Structures are given as structure tokens and as C-alpha cells.
Amino acid sequence: MTKKNMSYSEAIATIDGILQQIETGELDVDVLAEKVKHASELLKLCKSKLFSTEKEIEKILKEMEDDEK
Amino acid sequence: MDNQALSLYQLLAQIKSILKSSLPSSWWVVAEISELKINYSGHCYLELIEKEAAGESIKAKVRATIWSSVFRMLQPYFETTTRTRLTAGLKVMVRVTAEFHELYGFSLNITDIEPSYTVGEMALRKQEIINQLMAEGVFDMNKSLPLPDLPGKVAVISSRSAAGYGDFMDQLTNNGFGYKFYVKLFPAVMQGNEAEQSIIAALDRIFEREEFFDVVVIIRGGGAQAELNCFNSHWLASHICQFPLPVLTGIGHEQDETITDLVAHTRLKTPTAVAEFLVDQYRQADEKINELSLAFYDIVSVKVREEKEQLNRFRMLLKPAVREQLTSCSGNLKYLTINVASTAKQLVFRESEDISKRAVRIKNGIKGIIIHGRHAVDILERKNSYLDPFLILKRGYSITYFRNKALRNPAQVSQDEVIETRLAGGTIKSKTI
Numbered sequence: 001m002t003k004k005n006m007s008y009s010e011a012i013a014t015i016d017g018i019l020q021q022i023e024t025g026e027l028d029v030d031v032l033a034e035k036v037k038h039a040s041e042l043l044k045l046c047k048s049k050l051f052s053t054e055k056e057i058e059k060i061l062k063e064m065e066d067d068e069k
Numbered sequence: 070m071d072n073q074a075l076s077l078y079q080l081l082a083q084i085k086s087i088l089k090s091s092l093p094s095s096w097w098v099v100a101e102i103s104e105l106k107i108n109y110s111g112h113c114y115l116e117l118i119e120k121e122a123a124g125e126s127i128k129a130k131v132r133a134t135i136w137s138s139v140f141r142m143l144q145p146y147f148e149t150t151t152r153t154r155l156t157a158g159l160k161v162m163v164r165v166t167a168e169f170h171e172l173y174g175f176s177l178n179i180t181d182i183e184p185s186y187t188v189g190e191m192a193l194r195k196q197e198i199i200n201q202l203m204a205e206g207v208f209d210m211n212k213s214l215p216l217p218d219l220p221g222k223v224a225v226i227s228s229r230s231a232a233g234y235g236d237f238m239d240q241l242t243n244n245g246f247g248y249k250f251y252v253k254l255f256p257a258v259m260q261g262n263e264a265e266q267s268i269i270a271a272l273d274r275i276f277e278r279e280e281f282f283d284v285v286v287i288i289r290g291g292g293a294q295a296e297l298n299c300f301n302s303h304w305l306a307s308h309i310c311q312f313p314l315p316v317l318t319g320i321g322h323e324q325d326e327t328i329t330d331l332v333a334h335t336r337l338k339t340p341t342a343v344a345e346f347l348v349d350q351y352r353q354a355d356e357k358i359n360e361l362s363l364a365f366y367d368i369v370s371v372k373v374r375e376e377k378e379q380l381n382r383f384r385m386l387l388k389p390a391v392r393e394q395l396t397s398c399s400g401n402l403k404y405l406t407i408n409v410a411s412t413a414k415q416l417v418f419r420e421s422e423d424i425s426k427r428a429v430r431i432k433n434g435i436k437g438i439i440i441h442g443r444h445a446v447d448i449l450e451r452k453n454s455y456l457d458p459f460l461i462l463k464r465g466y467s468i469t470y471f472r473n474k475a476l477r478n479p480a481q482v483s484q485d486e487v488i489e490t491r492l493a494g495g496t497i498k499s500k501t502i
Contacts, residue, residue, distance in 0.1 A: 008219040008354065015361050022368050029376055036369055043365070046358045049219060050248050050351055057222065057251050060281060064253060 008049045011042045081171040088169050095166045095180065103130075105157050111137030113144075117177065133165065133177040143182050150184035153191065153298050156262070162186035191301070198303045198328055207310035211334045214315045219354050220283040220347055222251045224275040224314070226268055229256045233290025233321055233340035240344030248351040253282075259289045264299035269308050276312070284347070285314050287329065288340035290321030300327035309333060319343035462493035 006014075018039045021027050027035060075083070100117035107113050113135040118127045135143060147155050155161075164181035202208040223241075227234040234254070241250050255274050258267040268287070275285055287309075299305070300320055306328045309316050315334035319342055320327060330336040337343045462468070469476045470489040482488060482501050490497045 009217065012218065012357065012361070015365075019361065019364055019368065022372060029372075032369075032372060036365065039365055040362075043358055043362050046354070049221075050246075050355055050358075053249055061251055061253055064278065 006042075006045065008046055011046050011049075015039050015042050015046075078171050081169070085169040085171065088167055092167055095164050097162060097164050097183070098177075099160065099162045099186065100131075101160050102155075102157050103127075105155065107140070111140060113137070113140045115179075131175070131177055133163075133179055134168075135179045139180060143179075147182050147184045147187070151187050151191070153187065154261075156298075158298075159187055160190040191298075195301055195328060198301065198306060199331065201303060202306055202310060202328075202332065205307070207307060208332060210310045211312060211316050211332055214313070214334060216315050216334065216350070217283040218350070218357075220315075220350050221249065222281060222283045223253070223347065224278070224282045224285045225252055225254045226257050226271045226275075226285065226287045227254065227289065227340075228259045229254060231259065231288070231290060233288045233319065236290065237286070237288050237319070237340035237344045240341050241347060244344075244348040244351075246348070246352065246355070248348060248355075250347065260299065262299075265302045265305050268299070268305055272308050272312060275314070279313050282314055284334075285312065285316045286319065286343050286347075287316060287333070288319040288321070288343060290319070290340050297327050300329035302328070305329060306332050317343050317346065459493070462491065465493075467492050 018035050021035070022032065100119055102115055103118045104116035105113065106115075115133040115135070117131050117133050119129040120126065121128055144155055147153075153159065162183040163177075163179045164183075165177040165179055168176050168178045170176070199208065225234065225237065227237070238252065241252065244250075255271040257271040258264050272285070275282060297320065309329060310332045317335045317337060318330050318333040319337045319340040320330060321339050326336065335346065337346055458468070468491045470491065471482050471486065476482065476488065484501055486501050487498055488501060490499065
């Protein structure tokens with residue numbers, strides 16, 4: 001359900017959306033649990049983007065350095 | 070005529086003395102520096118020009134000199150006041166004396182300089198560039214780009230060895246929160262005549278990787294304070310305005326804003342300040358995540374409480390409803406019970422009457438069948454007696470057996486066989502002939 005490569009902004013927008021749905025009471029209790037789970041996964045993803053090293057990005061940077069040599 | 074002819078030296082010496090005697094000792098003059106060289110002994114040799122009001126064509130040109138003893142004082146005076154290196158391309162106001170030398174020809178000797186003129190000229194020129202960028206409709210373009218929520222992939226334009234670059238990297242990597250940034254340096258010359266082209270070339274290289282990076286950072290620092298002129302170029306400003314990524318500047322100066330600063334997405338004073346700005350974006354994102362987490366916790370607990378209350382309300386409503394339903398059901402049941410009993414009684418009574426009637430009919434029926442049966446048996450018994458073999462023998466018939474089997478055909482017996490004949494009165498054994 002949670003895409004690994006989702007950008008920070010996309011994730012935040014999704015979380016905001018879920019929050020709004022809950023606030024307006026659009027969500028059924030059954031769906032609520034699922035959505036809350038999804039949102040907490042996204043929050044975790046956002047946090048990790050602040051702190052963790054993404055291999056893919058480091059690889060691209062390395063390639064850029066190599067190209068210049 | 071020969072004795073009236075002057076030697077070249079005599080002529081030039083006469084011109085020199087006329088110039089000296091008939092001209093004031095010095096003038097203030099405004100001109101543009103088109104060439105500037107400093108030789109090994111510290112003398113400064115220049116070429117001053119004046120261009121046509123409209124266009125690039127030169128209408129006046131002269132050599133000029135600043136002797137090293139003067140230049141040693143004028144250069145720092147000029148550069149600290151204007152924060153610009155004395156270099157070709159600048160417009161200056163200088164005090165000059167006209168010099169004519171028999172061997173070196175005509176030149177101006179510069180004895181003083183008025184930096185405020187150059188400052189005013191530069192301000193004017195800056196304003197012209199700003200007006201031009203506005204007229205082109207690009208001045209605000211970079212400012213109007215949204216800054217990514219998480220500007221983590223940073224393209225830096227700086228000289229590799231600049232102290233400012235070191236400060237920037239240090240501030241970013243040791244940010245105290247453990248935030249992760251990805252920095253790629255695009256080295257450029259950050260001062261002098263090459264700077265403009267070099268910075269634009271770096272921007273072009275970043276442009277090739279535009280979708281990878283989040284922001285561009287232009288930093289400088291630790292170099293000569295008098296080296297900001299390249300950041301006032303129209304060409305560079307135009308590139309920054311139209312660059313597809315937000316450009317942050319930390320050019321490292323306090324007072325004057327360069328055009329580069331004015332058109333950048335965000336202008337910061339020093340490289341360190343740029344790093345702090347980026348870290349701050351992360352902190353805001355971090356706080357936003359925490360807020361969202363809390364909001365979720367709150368809203369979910371409210372939701373759960375609401376659902377619980379709703380459930381309780383239902384439960385309260387359910388009890389009396391069930392009781393009522395039960396009472397009405399049990400009344401029904403009682404009524405039905407009574408009803409069922411009497412109906413059943415009636416039903417049984419009616420059925421039992423029916424049954425006894427049927428029983429009588431069945432009894433009579435059976436009686437009839439038995440009588441009839443008995444009669445039939447009598448007849449049959451009688452009929453049967455006609456067929457009794459014994460009675461038949463009595464009437465004179467006999468049965469012949471051969472090997473204990475009744476004979477029906479004489480062919481069944483050959484000669485000299487013993488046959489038995491059964492009569493009513495007994496058995497005769499005889500031999501066939």
C-alpha cells in the first residue's frame with residue numbers, strides 16, 4: 001500500500017487527505033483502522049526521509065562524480 | 070630653410086613646454102577604464118576611453134599612468150569604498166595632469182580618484198539592469214518557484230577551496246539533529262573577470278541534472294571583499310531568474326545586495342546562514358510530521374470515544390426495546406397456547422368421532438370379507454376333491470410307474486422291464502414283453 005519511493009511531499013499530502021477524511025467523518029469505522037495504519041506508515045516514511053541515507057541517491061551522486069572524471 | 074628646421078626632439082620639447090605653461094596643473098575627468106595593467110614595480114598603466122552616448126564605438130582614447138607611490142594609496146582607498154576591485158570596465162572620476170614626453174608621447178598622470186562617482190555609476194548601472202530584468206518579465210521568476218518541503222539534494226556553486234564552502238558543509242553535515250543532506254559541488258571561479266562565465270557554466274551543468282536536485286546554492290566567502298562586481302551582471306542574473314530550481318545565495322557580504330541576491334529565491338548573508346536555512350526547512354518538516362502524528366492520535370482517540378458512546382447509547386436503547394418486545398411476544402404466546410389447546414381438543418374430538426365411524430365401517434367390511442372368504446374356501450375344497458388321485462383310482466383308473474416315474478408313453482419302456490401299476494386297492498408288478 002505504501003510506495004517505497006513516494007516523495008516526502010506526496011506522503012504529507014496523502015496524510016493530510018486522510019486526516020481530513022477522518023475529520024469530516026467520511027470514513028467508516030472499518031476503513032478507519034486501515035487508513036490510520038496507512039497514515040502511520042507514511043509518517044514513518046517521512047521521518048525516515050529526514051534521517052536515513054538513501055542508497056539510490058548516493059549512487060546517482062557517485063555516478064555524477066565519476067562522469068566528471 | 071635648413072637652419073629654421075627643428076629637430077624632432079626640439080619640436081616635441083616645444084610642445085611639451087607649451088602644454089605645461091598654458092594648461093592648468095590638473096583636471097577632474099570622468100572616463101571608462103578599458104585596460105589596466107600593473108607592472109612588476111607597482112606602477113599602474115591604463116587606457117581610458119569615452120564611448121558614444123548610444124552604442125559601443127569609442128570617440129576618445131588616451132593612455133594613463135598611476136605611479137606606484139600613488140597607486141599604493143589609491144587602490145585600497147578605492148576598493149574599500151566601492152567594494153569593487155579597480156579593474157577594466159569601471160567608470161571612474163580621476164584627477165589628472167597632462168603629460169607630454171618627447172619619447173613616450175601624450176598620456177595622463179592620475180593623481181587622485183573619486184570612488185563615490187564609481188559607486189553612483191554602479192548603482193545606476195545596477196538599477197538599469199534591474200529595470201531591464203523587470204521589463205523582460207523575469208525578475209521575480211526564481212522567487213516564485215516553490216521551495217521543496219524537504220530541500221535535501223543540494224547543488225552547490227562555489228570554489229572548492231573557499232572557506233565559505235567549508236563552513237557551509239560543516240554546518241550542514243553536523244547539523245545537530247542528524248538530518249541527512251546530499252550535496253554536490255559544481256566548482257566555479259567566484260571572482261574576477263572569469264566568474265560570470267564560470268558560474269553560468271556551473272548552472273548549465275546543474276540544469277542537465279535539474280530533476281535530481283531540489284535547490285541550487287551559490288556561496289562565496291573568505292575571499293576579497295572587493296569582488297562582488299561579477300554578481301551584478303545582467304547575463305548571470307537573467308540565468309538565475311529563469312533557472313528552474315530555487316537559487317539560494319550566501320555571497321558573504323553585509324551591506325550591498327548584488328543583483329544576484331535580488332533575483333535569487335532566497336538571499337542569505339553567509340554560507341553558514343544558507344546551511345542553517347536548509348536545516349531549518351528540515352526542522353519545519355520534522356515538526357510538521359510530529360504535529361500530524363499528534364493530530365492523528367487526537368482524532369483517532371476522539372473517533373474511538375465517539376463510537377464507544379454511540380454504542381453505549383444503542384445499548385441503553387436496546388434494553389427497554391427488547392423488554393417491550395418480549396412482553397408483547399409472551400402475551401401472544403399465552404394467547405396462542407390457550408388457543409392451541411382448545412383447537413387441538415376440538416380437532417381430536419372431531420377426529421376421534423371420525424375414527425370410530427371408520428372403525429365400524431372397517432369392522433363390517435372385514436366381516437363381509439371373511440364370510441365371503443369362507444364360502445369361497447368351501448367351494449374350492451369341494452372342487453379340489455374331484456382332483457384327488459385316490460378318488461380317481463377308486464373310479465377304476467390306474468397309474469403305471471417305471472423306475473418310480475409315472476409312464477405316459479409306452480415307448481418309454483423297452484422289453485423285459487419291470488413296471489408297477491398302481492390301483493386303488495394296491496400295486497401290481499409286471500414285466501413287459
